[in-house]
Amino acid sequence: MTGTQLLNPISGEVDADGRLVSADDALARLHERAGGRKDELLAVPAIKTLALLSIKLQMKLSRAVRVADDNENLELWIEIDPTPDKAKLSIISWRVLPDVRRAGYADNPVQIAHDNVMKFDPVGRLVRATGDAAHGLVPPDFGRDGRALLATLFEAGEGLDMLLSSLSARKATSACTLKRISDAGLFHVRGRSVANGYELLFERLETPGHPAEPPKESPAAGALFGKNLAPVLRQPLGRIIANAETIGSELQGPIRENYALYARDIANAARHLSALVDDLGDLEAVERPDFKAARDNIELGDVARRVAGLLALKAADHRITVHTPSEDILVPAVAEFRRTLQIILNLVNNAIRYSPDGTHIFIDIATVDSEAVITVRDQGKGIDPADQEKIFEKFERLGRSGDGGSGLGLYISRRLARAMGGELHVENAEDGGAVFTLRLPNN
Amino acid sequence: MEFPLDHGVDDNNVLMKVGAEHAHDIDALCTDIASVIFPSAINPPTEAMISAVSAKLIQLVSDLEARLLSKRNPHFPLTWETLSKSGFLREPDLIDFALARVAEDRLGSCIAQDKVKSASAYLDHQNGTLADAAQTLLAAESLHRSGAGSTYLGLTSELLYKLTWQIVAAIEICEGARQPEVIAAAKSLLSSFCEADRAQDAARKIVHFSDDPTQTLVGNPEIYGLHLHVAALSADLELDHDHILRLIDASSSAPYAVMLAACGVSKTHALKNIFLFRGDLITPREAGIFESGYASISPDEALVQIGYWASARAQFLSGGKLP
Structure with missing residues (x-):
């Protein structure tokens, strides 16, 4: 199908859990090609998100949605009319987009010249770290002064001094050897100025009897609650709070009073858990031996x-x-x-x-x-x-x-x-x- | 691991670099405006900007209050003080919305309205959906819809929902009791809202259904009007409508130039557009940067750069939380 407006809109219904409960052929096939099955969650995330949003807001939505279907990119115009427990979809246009010119697609892969990179903005703050160079870094490190950060990550010495001077002056530097404190890893590090900052390229060295291996987790990184587990927990907790509050505040109509109280209890308990997750994340951070606050x-x-x-x-x-x-x-x-x-x-x-x-x-x-x-x-x-x-x-x-x-x-x-x-x-x-x-x- | 400070510019094109810096600055401006309106600011924006944004916000809240409290005018207006103290209005998406409206006003005034054929060209189109969307756009652009009392009709569904319930909460706190009739008014307001009636969405619908090449709409804002111009850019670049308005109105023309380059707009048309929207603001330095840099930017390169802007903004509006 390459035309634009459909003579008969494609219809479907999505329930409040995101299941595709009924669909015209074209939508059902799109769902199947995306890996979905009958009466299961709608497998086209962009449409499912929009349908659930419409149910949550109880507002009619009308938007262009871009989806990938086999080798084609589609732009659908969808109108959604919600009821409290489901969203009625009406796809009034099904447009195949011309080949998208986005760089990074398979036919024009972007060459990644170097995997282990730390990048700093023009005033020397860390803005990106990739590969092994990101080992041991936590989100608050991004945006911190790069020189102070490097001084805490690597052993002091001539090499580090030279690198820090080059970073300050934004001058290219030949390779110097640095030893990382957290895992004793040795690196050849080169610095170079780039258009919007400065970049350090790391190359791990294999030492005799100590071949290069994946970095061991530092004690701080070992307890990854704040970094890994907390974000995973926050999302479902946030959802529990939001849904329980919606029920408790009777936004979608009156319910029995004791049920509303239960919903408020659920929201309060989830809020407590969410605060605990935040606290445990902070606890882990402040107990790190190298924890430092910005000035x-x-x-x-x-x-x-x-x-x-x-x-x-x-x-x-x-x-x-x-x-x-x-x-x-x-x-x-x-x-x-x-x-x-x-x-x-x-x-x-x-x-x-x-x-x-x-x-x-x-x-x-x-x-x-x-x-x-x-x-x-x-x-x-x-x-x-x-x-x-x-x-x-x-x-x-x-x-x-x-x-x-x-x-x-x-x-x-x-x-x-x-x-x-x-x-x-x-x-x-x-x-x-x-x-x-x-x-x-x-x- | 990435941080939104990264603009992803690795080449030596000064236009692209300046574009990236200013695209990032519009997010910072949002924070600054918010901190000036409420507590004190470190880098204060101009007084005119503060006053324009404050006026938009007050109008928006007042309009919603009026709708929610239509039967109880003696109390009107009682939420502004609570809202300003509560910190709700420091929310970046709301300030971003007000800033986009300020940008829209300024950019709209740059176009001579008598020459704009805007949506009227589509009114008699054989495609009924297109004709309907054109009618909706004209209605949404009319003074009646955008004037006092109706400013909330331009809000996105998500923002209207959030703001409405925040105001209901504020009213309940001021009154010290649950307000069933205000809740009912809020539900009625939300259920009667249809985002397809917004100018932005009607314009985007026209772009979707129109057979006119995107480049025609993008390249000729003086003919098609601001909404269609921005909607065409939005469709081509996958950037939010309000984001584009703010990028065009940034403190440099470079972000706009990068967007036009990404759409493959010729240098002549790009220059014409930049002069249309920024003729009074463009500096010799900017002109030099444009002259030396525009032709050497490839659309793909510009699209990659713009992808960074979109993700930085998404992170900023979600409170700067890293995924």
């Missing part, structure tokens, strides 16, 4: 206001008012912005969780003894002096349960504070509430 120039008042903004709705739910510092007060600090935000979010979140409804939370900032200080004070019952160190221990819940906490937040926050050259501690205010104080270097 950004930040302003603590700005951090405080962002936190208050992010948690405004949650506080409002409990009629709690979060007071932030005046914009006239500026307290600069040197710390990783994202991590500082994470710590303060955790403290204010705890304060909301454990304070009585209708109270106030105060976030104050100051410069004290050449340090930047931010405090979070609540009007709760405070923390027993005997527990004030205990609460920073791993999995310490002080006997609480069922409130959504994992017992990791404060432990992680203190580790983060220390990694940034600061400290986090708690004491009680005179009127009884808890006062958490985060100190950070300001130069």
Whole structure:
């Protein structure tokens, strides 16, 4: 078929699970050629995604969809009309696209000149690492200063010095030998300037009696929860939360009250699990021996206001008012912005969780003894002096349960504070509430 | 493992390099605008830009509020403050949407409307679907539809859904209780929305059904109008409509030049288009870069480069999360 508009639209129905429950011949054949079977999940992802989106939004959609069919690329125009439990598809056009000119296709493969490459942008930040050169790197390393990163990855020496100077000057360098700290791997490394940055080409050397072999996992990489497992868990958990919330909020019509409560319980439990997954990922990161935080120039008042903004709705739910510092007060600090935000979010979140409804939370900032200080004070019952160190221990819940906490937040926050050259501690205010104080270097 | 900072430019073509840098900058601008409207910014954009984006957002929220609270005008408007404090409106996709509308306004004003045959040329087309889409596009472009009270009709389905429920949540917080009639209004609003009625989608439909070569639509925006021009680029480059608007309106003409090169538009037509949309902004330096670089860019090379822009934007809009 090479024509455009169809005389009779091709129809089909997809249920809320993504199963193709009925289809005209052309759609059924497309589904089969993509590996699908009768009454199974629609095997054409682009159409299935659109159908499920339409059911979720309960809105009529009308879009061009590109799909691959045998050796042809097709552009279909699909109109979708949803009901609460299924989407009615109507394909009104079936256009075969001319040969797509995208580079990288089989008839014009892109030559990959070198597999083991680290690439840096014009200001020297790591933007890409491939093959063996990516060994031991974690997502936060991307965007970090390349020189600092290389200095932590490879043993110091003349070769590294030469390479770092060349990276700074963006000059080509002849091959030098570097030894990777994590697996003692030896590499010949060459650097060269490219149009939008700088590139290092790695070639692993075979040492006598120590042939080149796949890199062993470092202790940090061995525990791959945060890097590998957490993303896999987050997606289904996100789906559980979204679906349970949809059911619980009765968006698609009223249900029995106890069922709505069950759905909210499911959403809350999944949200708790999701937070735990995040915490465990962070825990793994902060316990890495080489964990380092970036040094950004930040302003603590700005951090405080962002936190208050992010948690405004949650506080409002409990009629709690979060007071932030005046914009006239500026307290600069040197710390990783994202991590500082994470710590303060955790403290204010705890304060909301454990304070009585209708109270106030105060976030104050100051410069004290050449340090930047931010405090979070609540009007709760405070923390027993005997527990004030205990609460920073791993999995310490002080006997609480069922409130959504994992017992990791404060432990992680203190580790983060220390990694940034600061400290986090708690004491009680005179009127009884808890006062958490985060100190950070300001130069 | 890749990071969106990578523009994937490995050659020495300065036009391509500048194009890649500015294409990346439009994402950064989104963050900057968001941080200026709400907390303080590190690299503030111009006041005019802030004011234009704020106005778009306020109008959008007000329009939706008016629809949701039509029976309770005394409370109107009560959500803006909550929304601005809540941080919801820092969401990059919403700021991106407002920025695209600002770009659309500016680019649309560059085209002399009396010369545009736009969709009207298709009104009497023998293909009924094409004629219908042309009618829809004309209606969507009309002042009535794009004026105050209806700005939300330009939202994508996903954004409208998200924003509507966020506003419902904000109203419930302000009122301190569940608001069944507001929820009902929201459901009714969503079920009555049909994205085929948006100008962007109607234009894309025309491009899909039209037999006119893409190059004709891409090469002659002064004849076919902004929506069809952008829709044709969108179909050919597989880039989002709003992304293209923002790329054309970037602080350099280089991203636009790279897109035109990817579509195989001749240098003469490309230059004409660039002058049409950016005549008042183009600098001698840019002109020099274009002159020396355009002819040497191959469409395939440009498409590969544009593929990076699309994935960088997708990552940016999803919160910068790595897959």
